[in-house]
Amino acid sequence: MMRVSPFWLTAIALAAGLVIGAGAGAQELEALEEDAAFSTDPFVSEAPAGTSLFGDASMPMSAYAAESGFAEEGVPAVRPVNWISGPYLRGGVNFVLDDNIFDVDQGTGYGISGGWRQPLGPEIGGDRFFLDLGGSYQEAIGEASPVLIDGLQTGTTVDVTDPDDVGAQSFSIQTNAFQTTLEELRRGSLHAALGWFWGPGLDNRSCDPQLRFATRIGGRVGHARGGYAEQRLLPPSAPTQVGNFRTTFENRPVYYQKTDTYGGLFVATEAILLQRQYSFGHFQWTVDGEFANDWINIGNVWDGSLGTASVMMGFMLSR
Numbered sequence: 001m002m003r004v005s006p007f008w009l010t011a012i013a014l015a016a017g018l019v020i021g022a023g024a025g026a027q028e029l030e031a032l033e034e035d036a037a038f039s040t041d042p043f044v045s046e047a048p049a050g051t052s053l054f055g056d057a058s059m060p061m062s063a064y065a066a067e068s069g070f071a072e073e074g075v076p077a078v079r080p081v082n083w084i085s086g087p088y089l090r091g092g093v094n095f096v097l098d099d100n101i102f103d104v105d106q107g108t109g110y111g112i113s114g115g116w117r118q119p120l121g122p123e124i125g126g127d128r129f130f131l132d133l134g135g136s137y138q139e140a141i142g143e144a145s146p147v148l149i150d151g152l153q154t155g156t157t158v159d160v161t162d163p164d165d166v167g168a169q170s171f172s173i174q175t176n177a178f179q180t181t182l183e184e185l186r187r188g189s190l191h192a193a194l195g196w197f198w199g200p201g202l203d204n205r206s207c208d209p210q211l212r213f214a215t216r217i218g219g220r221v222g223h224a225r226g227g228y229a230e231q232r233l234l235p236p237s238a239p240t241q242v243g244n245f246r247t248t249f250e251n252r253p254v255y256y257q258k259t260d261t262y263g264g265l266f267v268a269t270e271a272i273l274l275q276r277q278y279s280f281g282h283f284q285w286t287v288d289g290e291f292a293n294d295w296i297n298i299g300n301v302w303d304g305s306l307g308t309a310s311v312m313m314g315f316m317l318s319r
Contacts, residue, residue: 080127081203082119082196083318084212084272089114090288090314094138100304101182101296102142109184111138111310115191127201132193132216137186140308144182146231147301151177153236153251161244177234178253182302184227187294191266193218209275216268224296225259257299264294272316283315 090113096106115134151174158167195216203212236249268290276282290310297303 077205078202080119080122081199081201081212082128082130084197084203084214084274084284084316085117085119085130086316086318087114087116088134088286088314088316090286090312092288092310092312094140094308094310096140096142097291097307097309098305101185101302101306102140102144104145105143107141107143109139109141109308111136111312113137113312113314117195117316128196130195130197130214132195132218133191135188135190136220137188138308138310140185140187140306141183144302146179146181148176148233149178149180149256150175150254151232151234151251152254153177153249155237155247155249157245157247159244160241160246173254174234174251177232177251179231179233180253180256181229181231182226182298183229185224185296185306186227187222187224187262189220189222189262189264191218191220193266193268203274205274205276209273212272212274214270214272216270217266219263219265220292220294221261221263222294223259224262224294224298226298226302228258256301260296260298262294262296264292266290266292276318282318284318286314286316288312288314 092111094109094111096102096109099106113134113136115132118131118133120129120131153172153174155170155172156167157170159165193216195214198213198215230253232251234251236251239246239248241247268288270286270288273285275284288311290312292308292310294306294308295304296306
């Protein structure tokens, strides 16, 4: 009987395995090609070479290229609607909605707001959601109930015969010598909001002019300063003189807190009129309506929630 070396047995087994593996790989490759032929979307194709979202080859676009084509200078004609983003600025009026702080009268104030809108990626928010970061200045006008405060009376005694005498001072408190009335609240704040667009998930530039609507929900933190009207209720004491020494009096309100750091929440809906003419960007007119509530506590005197409604008009620079 012929004796076969273990080395040759091993070599023959490896060769047989390679042949069988190559045959299986070829069959699997043919199956994959058949699957690809049936799964290829006939409506989606790669964008032309060198084309991208920003006019160069740094970010090739294929998802929307075949369906929409490209506008001039490489800007896609159809893209996710949350691409309607960029810096914005608007201003308008606001109205106090409750009598929590301004319990006597509520007036019409004004405000200005600006910021930046950034679309969220498809992995986070799909084609509709965006992040809004910015700041605002708001002035609410009204009238709060008057508050009584004490007065600080300062007496100055001088020797009338000595022109160089600077005098000696004394201090006393006059109870309820003044009243103060809150008449306005000036607020500066920073805000962050999550927003989304209503309607179709794609923005088709060929449909301009068109009107799109978006909603934002967010919060803000800021600094509030009150505007006050002070009224003297008690006059200072009358001057007195003893011998050569004459004492005069003046009084002023004691210190009371006039500012607060506050937080608030808001919800807003806006309409954007789209009329794109340039690929690098265009001003889009916007109209915004917002409901907000800020929780303010100034010295435990003017304490509560301030609800406001605002209507603003402005513009946004968007590609």
